[in-house]
Amino acid sequence: NAGVTQTPKFQVLKTGQSMTLQCAQDMNHEYMSWYRQDPGMGLRLIHYSVGAGITDQGEVPNGYNVSRSTTEDFPLRLLSAAPSQTSVYFCASSYGGGNTGELFFGEGSRLTVL
Amino acid sequence: GESVGLHLPTLSVQEGDNSIINCAYSNSASDYFIWYKQESGKGPQFIIDIRSNMDKRQGQRVTVLLNKTVKHLSLQIAATQPGDSAVYFCAENLGGATNKLIFGTGTLLAVQP
Numbered sequence: 426n427a428g429v430t431q432t433p434k435f436q437v438l439k440t441g442q443s444m445t446l447q448c449a450q451d452m453n454h455e456y457m458s459w460y461r462q463d464p465g466m467g468l469r470l471i472h473y474s475v476g477a478g479i480t481d482q483g484e485v486p487n488g489y490n491v492s493r494s495t496t497e498d499f500p501l502r503l504l505s506a507a508p509s510q511t512s513v514y515f516c517a518s519s520y521g522g523g524n525t526g527e528l529f530f531g532e533g534s535r536l537t538v539l
Numbered sequence: 540g541e542s543v544g545l546h547l548p549t550l551s552v553q554e555g556d557n558s559i560i561n562c563a564y565s566n567s568a569s570d571y572f573i574w575y576k577q578e579s580g581k582g583p584q585f586i587i588d589i590r591s592n593m594d595k596r597q598g599q600r601v602t603v604l605l606n607k608t609v610k611h612l613s614l615q616i617a618a619t620q621p622g623d624s625a626v627y628f629c630a631e632n633l634g635g636a637t638n639k640l641i642f643g644t645g646t647l648l649a650v651q652p
Binding site: 429458460464465466467468469470473483484515517527528529530531532533 | 580644
């Protein structure tokens with residue numbers, strides 16, 4: 426069982442470049458989300474989705490776009506990378522419905538923007 | 540691995556001792572709380588959860604305590620082992636129809652042999 430798979434694991438970009446972080450889950454989870462993790466700041470929610478075709482903003486959405494065309498995939502797009510987006514990005518998924526917190530996380534994607 | 544431990548509060552314990560990790564949450568309306576463990580270079584992993592209608596919940600070697608009056612959550616680990624060394628995060632669910640979790644900044648648990 427693969428769980429949540431993120432690619433790439435490492436990426437270096439130049440300022441202004443664009444890229445997409447991929448996230449796929451094989452657990453048929455309705456809920457998917459993206460977090461970024463910076464030293465001393467914990468995990469901060471970027472965007473989330475409660476099901477295919479539905480997305481919403483989290484705490485720090487600026488500079489990122491998402492889409493959810495299928496239940497399995499939830500890509501995160503950086504349209505014009507900035508050094509402030511250097512971080513470790515985690516994708517997570519869970520069963521649908523409210524008031525459940527057991528998120529299943531991927532292994533993370535480490536992004537450096539020069 | 541990822542240096543998520545930089546600038547984090549650190550709790551250093553001896554192997555075999557009990558550990559208590561504390562967390563203050565921010566939203567009085569939060570009704571569901573979770574503890575996650577993150578080992579170096581890996582994603583966070585679910586440990587234990589508790590709903591707001593409870594004040595204590597026990598798992599295997601772990602206990603979570605919730606004090607809603609002062610908005611405080613704690614994680615107790617019994618007989619701490621070297622494999623428990625990790626960063627521990629508390630998270631609160633803001634309720635409603637989504638799994639919108641807000642995470643704390645984390646505590647680094649260092650277990651000394």
